[in-house]
Amino acid sequence: MPVIRRIAIVGSGLAGLTAARLLGERNIAVTVFEKSRGPGGRMAAKRVPGxxxxxxxxxxxxxxxxxxxxxxxxxxxxxxxxxxxxxxxxxxxxxxxxxxxxxxxxxxxxxxITRGLSSHVDIRAQTRIEQLERDDQSWLLRDANGESHGPFDTVIITAPPAQAQDIFRTSQLTDLEEQMSDPVRHxxxxxxxxxxxxxxxxxxxxxxxxxxxxxxxxxxxxxxxxxxxxxxxxxxxxxxxxxxxxxxxxxxxxxxxxxxxxxxxxxxxxxxxxxxxxxxxxxxxSSRDTPGFRWFDDQRIGLAGDWLSGGRVEGAFESALGLAEKILSR
Ligand SMILES: Cc1cc2nc3c(=O)[nH]c(=O)nc-3n(C[C@H](O)[C@H](O)[C@H](O)COP(=O)(O)OP(=O)(O)OC[C@H]3O[C@@H](n4cnc5c(N)ncnc54)[C@H](O)[C@@H]3O)c2cc1C
Known part of the structure; x- marks a missing residue:
């Protein structure tokens, strides 16, 4: 079984940052890619006067x-x-x-919370990942500017289902793309x-x-x-x-x-x-199908996020915790 030393995480909401901290403290090199300017995802706050x-x-x-x-x-x-x-x-x-x-x-x-979690994490902000490309036994991640990142042994995607599905479609990972159809509908x-x-x-x-x-x-x-x-x-x-x-x-x-x-x-x-x-x-x-997380061992791709675990903040944590434990137990 190939050793996992370098992991890419797509998304810096609670699920992505939880996975980053749990895996990072076990000596795995973690890089987080986030399309927005800062971390947080749906745990969001808008600046208002005062x-x-x-x-x-x-x-x-x-x-x-x-x-x-x-x-x-x-x-x-x-x-x-x-x-x-x-x-x-x-x-x-x-x-x-x-x-x-x-x-x-x-x-x-x-x-x-997400600001605190993101300290000591290598986050590449304003980097929208569009495609995963095989590079021998590893993955390269291509962003919206055409820049390539990697190689990584494993990719964890914590983007909401529609955005994860877009990545799988562009990457021609048809099986995974199809598996996202039901979550996208919910x-x-x-x-x-x-x-x-x-x-x-x-x-x-x-x-x-x-x-x-x-x-x-x-x-x-x-x-x-x-x-x-x-x-x-x-x-x-x-x-x-x-x-x-x-x-x-x-x-x-x-x-x-x-x-x-x-x-x-x-x-x-x-x-x-x-x-x-x-x-x-x-x-x-609104899905009742809550497997916690998904792990595709052949591709070494993991999925985590609230939508896999009840659709709330605590679910995002549980999902990332489950996936991190799965990866660490290999
Ligand atoms: C209006 C609203 C109210 C809510 N109220 C509650 C509540 O009261 N209590 C509660 O527990 N939960 C609530 N939730 C749900 C809660 O916010 C989510 O369950 C939780 O924040 C999800 O965390 P996550 O990490 O799974 O996903 P997200 O926070 O969505 O993180 C995913 C991250 O991936 C990034 N991303 C997506 N695509 C790409 C890409 N291609 N490349 C790079 N980055 C990408 C996104 O920018 C985002 O930062 C609410 C949500 C909303 C929107």
Whole structure:
């Protein structure tokens, strides 16, 4: 069995960085390729006047205590903490409280975690990988500028299914490309809007799961620990059906519709004075097929990411942990 000494990881979201840290500390040379300017993926925060707003993942659970141990050791104890908010869900015209659960967030923003994890990791930012090329027993990775990286003994792909499928298609790895078809179908889009209010909105909850034609979730981002905003930043997420129907609607129209829905849901007529929209084409997976990770021994290609393990932040960690253990056990 060939020894694995050099690994390329595509994607620097939580799954990619978890795998990078776990494999890197076992003396494997890891290089992470990220198409965006910085790490984080869907644990994203947008710069807003006076601070930032989490426009992707809102909070995360750590039902497996190994997750918080890992974060404390590798991202730093100060990079995350508990969001002591009140959380409710809408049932018709009524609101009910969610059962108690410990909900964690990055401090002072979600990206604090992935920033912490990415220290000591060799990350090539703004490098979109388009193709894997065989080089004898190894892999070379070709980026969107035609530049070649490698060789690597193994490639781990943590990009969402549609983007992983694009890489397999270009690489003529037809078998793997076909295996992505079902996961691709289960990925749902999400329109997000960060809205600033100069005065505090009186609401019974800081995080609200909506039962609405437009909105799925609204949250008072300023209530999270370590945020020092003037006024309040709220984050609004549209539901998957509405987001899909409005995939090509202009951001201005989407923002107006979501703010209007927010005013109805919260029965609050206060007008926001700053609005920042963001469209997520690949937000969450609705698939019930959750094998944890995928490992193709013949090609020495691994797949990890939330979509293989329940579609959330903790799932991304579990997926990468499972794949790293599999690779280390060879
Ligand atoms: C709107 C929204 C709300 C959410 N709310 C919650 C929540 O409240 N709680 C929760 O637990 N989870 C939530 N999630 C889900 C959570 O964000 C994800 O489960 C988790 O962040 C996924 O991590 P990942 O590493 O698997 O993938 P990602 O974070 O998507 O990382 C993949 C990375 O790969 C990069 N990439 C893609 N293609 C290429 C390429 N060709 N070359 C190089 N790089 C590439 C991407 O830029 C990205 O950085 C939410 C997600 C969204 C979008």
């Amino acid at each position: 601070g930032s707003a989490d426009i992707g993942a809102q909070y995360f659970t750590a039902r497996n205590p190994a997750f918080t141990r890992f974060l404390a050791n590798h991202a730093g104890e100060a990079s995350f903490g508990i969001w002591h908010g009140r959380f409710g869900y809408q049932k018709g015209s009524e609101w009910e409280s969610f059962p108690d659960e410990t909900r964690y967030v990055g401090i002072p923003r979600m990206t604090a 990925i749902q889009p999400c329109w997000a809007v960060a809205a600033h209010f100069s005065e505090s909105l009186e609401q019974p909850y800081e995080g609200m799961r909506c039962d609405d034609d437009v909105l799925y979730w609204v949250a008072n981002n300023s209530s999270k620990p370590g945020r020092e905003d003037e006024g309040q930043w709220w984050v609004l997420h549209a539901n998957p059906e509405w987001s899909r129907e409005n995939e090509d609607t202009s951001p201005e129209q989407v923002t107006a519709d979501m703010v209007s829905a927010f005013q109805q849901v919260t029965r609050c007529k206060t007008q926001p004075d700053e609005l920042i929209p963001h469209r997520w084409l690949y937000a969450k997976s």
